[in-house]
Amino acid sequence: MKKNIIANVIGKFWSALSGFLFIPLYIKFLGFESYSVISFTLIVAGVMAVLDAGLTATLSREFARKDQLIVEKFRVFKTLETCYFLIIIFTGIFIFFFSDFIAVKWLNLKIIDPERVSLFIKIIGFEAGFQMLFRFYMGGVLGFEQQIKANIFQVGWGMLRNGVVVLVIYFVPSLEMFFTWQLISTIIFTILMRFSILRILSGKYILGFKPTLEKEIFFKIGRFAGGMLLISLIASLNTQMDKLTISKLLDINILGYYTLAISIATGIYILVSPISIALLPRFTALYSKGEKENAKQLYKKINLFVSILLFSFMANIMFQGNKIIWIWTGNSDLAEKANIFLPILSFSFSMLALATIPYDIAIANGYTKLNNLLGILSLFLTLPGYWIATKLYGGIGSAYVFCLVQTMITLVYLYFINKKFLSLTLYELFIKNLLLPLIVCLAMAYGLTFIPNVFKDNRILTFLLIGIFTATTLFSGILIFVPFRELKNIFNLRKNNLSN
Structure with a gap:
């Protein structure tokens, strides 16, 4: 793996x-x-x-x-x-x-x-x-x-x-x-x-x-594929409706600023995606063989590391967003306009990414009912919410609605997937794996903002400095929360029962 x-x-x-x-x-x-x-x-x-x-x-x-x-x-x-x-x-x-x-x-x-x-x-x-x-x-x-x-x-x-x-x-x-x-x-x-x-x-x-x-194939996979269709439909509405609303109600340049911010915030989601892609076949294989306890232990070891990884990058993007966009585009005016959306969207995509590994657990078991239920319920908030918020507050209104929806869905989703397939304690699920890493990473990233940037006119050196801040936040979180022997297991640096 x-x-x-x-x-x-x-x-x-x-x-x-x-x-x-x-x-x-x-x-x-x-x-x-x-x-x-x-x-x-x-x-x-x-x-x-x-x-x-x-x-x-x-x-x-x-x-x-x-x-x-x-x-x-x-x-x-x-x-x-x-x-x-x-x-x-x-x-x-x-x-x-x-x-x-x-x-x-x-x-x-x-x-x-x-x-x-x-x-x-x-x-x-x-x-x-x-x-x-x-x-x-x-x-x-x-x-x-x-x-x-x-x-x-x-x-x-x-x-x-x-x-x-x-x-x-x-x-x-x-x-x-x-x-x-x-x-x-x-x-x-x-x-x-x-x-x-x-x-x-x-x-x-x-x-x-x-x-x-082949009809036989449709009967065999139809229920799972149908559930995935509904998930895709709802996910499309929930993830694209903010941008569609902005494109309709506001100048297309506002959509450009919003999309620039999303391009950076999406990087947070990309962090967990390679881990998820590798884990889904492994979870599927474990559950298909009835090895539920091994799947649970694999989830526990990976999930804490994923939370620390996501929150480390998220926190530094939130506090260093203006500089990141300036480094990226070389345009300070563009950075100022796009950075309005970045802190909210970076938190939103972190919450979205946190549901990825539990989603792998659900898909490995062919379980799509919860995704569909939560997605349908969220539409009652998003469909009127994006329109009203954008009308009243502009693009920032859409960003807040997106953040609220993703946060609510992730927390509820984690609770029910855990209840059905994992049976972790609520302390492990929400406090140890989410709240404490979030607080530590935010505090660390905020504290690092007080270090003066002596390279403020140099984009490359400023980028390296932000990279050092992010790495410091990440390694601090790992040292605080992840025992060394578990960290080795995460990357399969030694043989154990899970890798077998």
């Missing part, structure tokens, strides 16, 4: 780093309103991801099971792949016909022609379909616990799609070229990823595609 976690860390680190490196260049070569348009197209892709219908999670779970033959896994793959192609065709038609309405009636554009934006939406709708396929195939590779291979593809795709495009727009600075290049890059890597997963399943490369829909 250690190699898988390392591979996932590299993949997710690249995802975070590529955004950190390339977004300022997009703004420099294309202009800030163009970046705001790009940020809206990311919302379109995010909303379309709901049509994943839980099929990626279903495929990964089926491939991770130890009680299923490879022939059965291949049948599941073919049926789910056919479903994906049907979904992509449907969404492509839908986006094509509604792109004009979105560009003209929804967005508050000042400079860019709505007809051009309509074209961009059509392109991104098509590309989002291939993104879904790419992640579907990658989910299958991850289900086989081949994280190294999956992350090689992920990094390669990111370099071609998000990195090389900088050279393209340097010579041809237009959004048309930007979106077209991203589409071509995604198509190429989707085809390569399909070859890879078919090689794993059949031992050979298969070029053709034959539609296959």
Whole structure:
């Protein structure tokens, strides 16, 4: 598992780093309103991801099971792949016909022609379909616990799609070229990823595609996939509604500032993602073999470390946000406007990330009922809440609603997942694993702000100083809360029963 976690860390680190490196260049070569348009197209892709219908999670779970033959896994793959192609065709038609309405009636554009934006939406709708396929195939590779291979593809795709495009727009600075290049890059890597997963399943490369829909497969996985569909739908509404509301009610540049803050805050969520990706197949395998106590012990050892990791980065982002955005973009005015949202969003994404490992426990057991129930109940707050808060307080109102919802959902979710599958004491669950690490990390990060920044005009040295502050907070939390022998077990530095 250690190699898988390392591979996932590299993949997710690249995802975070590529955004950190390339977004300022997009703004420099294309202009800030163009970046705001790009940020809206990311919302379109995010909303379309709901049509994943839980099929990626279903495929990964089926491939991770130890009680299923490879022939059965291949049948599941073919049926789910056919479903994906049907979904992509449907969404492509839908986006094509509604792109004009979105560009003209929804967005508050000042400079860019709505007809051009309509074209961009059509392109991104098509590309989002291939993104879904790419992640579907990658989910299958991850289900086989081949994280190294999956992350090689992920990094390669990111370099071609998000990195090389900088050279393209340097010579041809237009959004048309930007979106077209991203589409071509995604198509190429989707085809390569399909070859890879078919090689794993059949031992050979298969070029053709034959539609296959087996009723027996639907009956077998339908309940889990249906639950995942509802989870995806609710998650899409809860995570995209704030940005959709801002794009409708406010100037599109406000969406750009908000999205910049989210780009940094999302890095907190990315921290736990590689650990989660490596753990899900392991939890699935343990529960499928009935080894519940081993799964519980693995959760206990990982979860405390995850809390310290998340809160260390979150606290320093909250207190150093203005400097971080300035280091990133080189624009102090942009940093000031985007930093308004960053402390709230960084806490929000920390709470969202805290639910990731318990979510793996639920998915490993095929349990989606709680996610759906909490998600549906939260809609009664988010649907009117975002609209009213944005109307009254602007973008900051949306940020507060997002934070409130994520905090409430995470705390309730932790309680019920623990009650059903883990049976930790409430002290272990909330005080030891959450509240105490949060207090220590906030206090440490706040105290470090009193150290004067003698490099205030140097972005690189200021970045290094903030990195030292974050590392100090992290290692202090680890030394306070995690015994050394448990820390070794987390990274599998010695053999134990859990690794076996």
